Amino acid sequence: MTDTPTLEMRGVEKSFGPVHVLSSVNFQANAGEVTALVGDNGAGKTTMVKCIGGTYTVDAGEFLFEGQPVTVHGPRDAAALGIEIVYQDLALCDNLDIVQNMFLGRERLTSVRTLDENTMERLAEETLASLSVRTVRSVRQTVASLSGGQRQTVAIAKSVLWKSKVVILDEPTAALGVAQTEQVLALVRRLADQGVAVILISHNMNDVLQVADSIGVLYLGRMAAQVRRSEVTQTQVIELITTGRSGDIGLTRAESTGASV
Amino acid sequence: MSTQTDNTVEPGPGEVDRPAAGAPGLGAYTSRYVRRVRGGELGSIPAIVGLVVITAFFAIVHQGFLTAYNVEALVVQAAPVIIMAIGLIFVLLLGEIDLSAGTTGGLCSALFAVLSVRQGWSWWLSVIVGIALGLVIGLSMGWLRARLGIPSFVITLATFLGFQGITLILIGGQGSITLQSGPIIDLENSFVPVWLGWVLFAAFVLVYAAIKFNDALTRRRAGLTGVPFSVLLVKILVVAILGGVFTYMMGLNRNVATNAFFATKSEGMPWSVLLLVLLFAIMHFMLSRTRYGRHVYAVGGNDEAARRAGIAISRIRISVFVICSGMAAISGLVAASYLQSVNSGAGAQNTLLLAVGAAVIGGTSLFGGRGRIIDAVIGGLVVAVINNGMSDLIQGANSTGYNWIVTGGVLLLAAGFDAVVRSRSKAS
Numbered sequence: 001m002t003d004t005p006t007l008e009m010r011g012v013e014k015s016f017g018p019v020h021v022l023s024s025v026n027f028q029a030n031a032g033e034v035t036a037l038v039g040d041n042g043a044g045k046t047t048m049v050k051c052i053g054g055t056y057t058v059d060a061g062e063f064l065f066e067g068q069p070v071t072v073h074g075p076r077d078a079a080a081l082g083i084e085i086v087y088q089d090l091a092l093c094d095n096l097d098i099v100q101n102m103f104l105g106r107e108r109l110t111s112v113r114t115l116d117e118n119t120m121e122r123l124a125e126e127t128l129a130s131l132s133v134r135t136v137r138s139v140r141q142t143v144a145s146l147s148g149g150q151r152q153t154v155a156i157a158k159s160v161l162w163k164s165k166v167v168i169l170d171e172p173t174a175a176l177g178v179a180q181t182e183q184v185l186a187l188v189r190r191l192a193d194q195g196v197a198v199i200l201i202s203h204n205m206n207d208v209l210q211v212a213d214s215i216g217v218l219y220l221g222r223m224a225a226q227v228r229r230s231e232v233t234q235t236q237v238i239e240l241i242t243t244g245r246s247g248d249i250g251l252t253r254a255e256s257t258g259a260s261v
Numbered sequence: 262m263s264t265q266t267d268n269t270v271e272p273g274p275g276e277v278d279r280p281a282a283g284a285p286g287l288g289a290y291t292s293r294y295v296r297r298v299r300g301g302e303l304g305s306i307p308a309i310v311g312l313v314v315i316t317a318f319f320a321i322v323h324q325g326f327l328t329a330y331n332v333e334a335l336v337v338q339a340a341p342v343i344i345m346a347i348g349l350i351f352v353l354l355l356g357e358i359d360l361s362a363g364t365t366g367g368l369c370s371a372l373f374a375v376l377s378v379r380q381g382w383s384w385w386l387s388v389i390v391g392i393a394l395g396l397v398i399g400l401s402m403g404w405l406r407a408r409l410g411i412p413s414f415v416i417t418l419a420t421f422l423g424f425q426g427i428t429l430i431l432i433g434g435q436g437s438i439t440l441q442s443g444p445i446i447d448l449e450n451s452f453v454p455v456w457l458g459w460v461l462f463a464a465f466v467l468v469y470a471a472i473k474f475n476d477a478l479t480r481r482r483a484g485l486t487g488v489p490f491s492v493l494l495v496k497i498l499v500v501a502i503l504g505g506v507f508t509y510m511m512g513l514n515r516n517v518a519t520n521a522f523f524a525t526k527s528e529g530m531p532w533s534v535l536l537l538v539l540l541f542a543i544m545h546f547m548l549s550r551t552r553y554g555r556h557v558y559a560v561g562g563n564d565e566a567a568r569r570a571g572i573a574i575s576r577i578r579i580s581v582f583v584i585c586s587g588m589a590a591i592s593g594l595v596a597a598s599y600l601q602s603v604n605s606g607a608g609a610q611n612t613l614l615l616a617v618g619a620a621v622i623g624g625t626s627l628f629g630g631r632g633r634i635i636d637a638v639i640g641g642l643v644v645a646v647i648n649n650g651m652s653d654l655i656q657g658a659n660s661t662g663y664n665w666i667v668t669g670g671v672l673l674l675a676a677g678f679d680a681v682v683r684s685r686s687k688a689s
């Protein structure tokens with residue numbers, strides 16, 4: 001459905017001293033799609049996210065944003081491109097309300113340099129409405145009074161408010177109950193439907209299979225395969241995660257066994 | 262691809278649809294307020310209730326408690342405490358502490374006294390240098406905290422002791438420096454002319470009402486639910502009545518010696534009240550309406566989140582210490598005005614504890630992230646009422662001892678209350 005991926009990584013390498021964490025990783029995320037990034041613990045998911053987010057700089061490889069090669073030297077560069085990471089621990093201030101959190105660090109000011117609360121409140125409400133969020137009673141309640149799912153909602157809505165092009169969600173459902181997980185997944189879907197390239201990192205196979213359009217599987221620092229959701233079964237994905245290959249998809253036998261190059 | 266887009270979301274238990282915007286009913290406003298209070302956001306309610314209760318108590322057991330004379334004494338006693346507490350609120354909002362605010366104030370007032378009395382400098386230059394010293398002290402302590410990462414408790418405990426020593430040396434063997442009459446002495450000992458008091462009162466109420474109505478109107482114009490006008494009117498009325506009663510009381514002559522031959526009257530509010538109102542307005546504005554204030558709350562609530570949002574947290578951290586020490590310097594000058602002298606123990610003993618107590622009693626959390634400037638005013642009045650009432654109630658050699666015990670008890674009560682509220686709002 002898209003010609004150019006919003007975000008594309010080609011042959012990305014990253015090592016910490018002698019430890020090769022990412023080797024020749026290829027990955028792409030398209031606008032309007034949810035791209036899941038899965039892999040066992042230590043497969044390199046977090047490192048990859050930090051490379052995309054600018055916390056780490058890659059050792060080698062290409063980084064294309066909307067088809068253009070870019071270099072990301074820090075979180076600010078990534079933010080300027082429109083890459084937003086919603087962390088597992090959420091990074092919200094409990095003592096501030098929803099509006100204040102959504103605009104934190106990017107407050108709207110009036111002509112006399114005071115906070116423009118009305119505009120911020122209206123924009124926050126509009127954003128939540130555009131995501132069909134109905135679970136929040138008032139945008140003026142403090143985040144401390146919100147449930148885990150509602151907090152996740154606020155964090156995701158923040159990225160919509162700032163018109164991010166790539167939103168990376170790090171285990172958004174890890175701490176949530178069944179009903180709240182459903183809500184957040186529906187929200188992830190709507191986020192993608194707004195034209196955002198969503199990258200979903202999750203351990204939960206049900207979440208991934210339910211919501212993803214494309215699945216990238218990391219295996220010991222290599223991209224075992226990036227496959228369309230419609231073309232794989234759960235068994236295949238799990239095989240890819242645990243052994244790096246499944247039938248004729250994935251790494252070659254040699255690559256998957258002698259993984260640490 | 263969007264099969265599961267809609268209708269998968271069912272409101273969970275306790276999650277109701279948002280009420281339609283633009284319906285600012287009094288009922289909805291009240292229910293929202295009640296919900297906030299039950300959720301642990303008590304604001305100033307406990308402190309106001311406490312203030313009313315202890316004031317009523319002292320008024321009953323001690324006849325002269327609410328006379329104009331005593332109310333004025335209360336205000337001039339409370340002024341330095343409130344000013345120091347206003348500064349401390351900034352530090353407390355970040356979850357830090359400044360144990361040296363008292364001795365910083367003492368040191369700055371000692372420098373003021375040395376310069377203006379011994380060195381013969383003009384009063385205003387001495388005031389500027391004294392406050393500047395406070396700002397430099399805050400800058401250094403904030404730098405040590407933010408850049409070197411020394412806990413503020415340790416830094417300020419060190420300066421608490423150190424500044425006491427410097428003050429002792431500055432004042433020297435005399436033990437105290439008596440201030441010359443002038444604007445600084447006038448702050449706590451001279452009075453605003455009664456007519457001017459009323460003019461300023463009227464201006465204050467008008468400005469307050471204008472701001473409140475302007476806020477409500479712009480909100481309504483933006484299509485947001487605002488505070489109902491009825492609530493607004495009640496608030497303005499309460500402010501007008503309290504201010505009016507105070508202005509009226511301060512307009513009464515408090516000098517019992519006034520007669521046909523001896524015409525000296527003492528009437529009108531102390532000038533320090535105006536200073537208080539001014540400082541309150543500036544600091545309240547800064548904290549509630551500017552980006553800076555928002556960032557102070559954010560750093561106090563979750564510094565990691567603030568950092569990720571691009572806020573320069575070390576700068577915020579340094580700035581609160583600068584504000585706190587600056588306000589401590591002003592507080593020290595007001596205290597000097599009250600005593601009409603600066604002694605070698607200025608700002609030591611329980612000065613700081615009273616100010617921290619004022620902030621905490623008012624509702625500012627010791628854990629950071631929660632607090633407002635009004636807390637300093639309400640809490641400062643509570644502290645002053647206890648001090649004043651106790652000293653009237655218990656005479657004799659042990660009165661100071663009992664006074665301190667009661668103040669300490671109230672502080673502990675307020676801090677315990679703070680901790681309970683915090684754990685409850687965490688749990689909900």
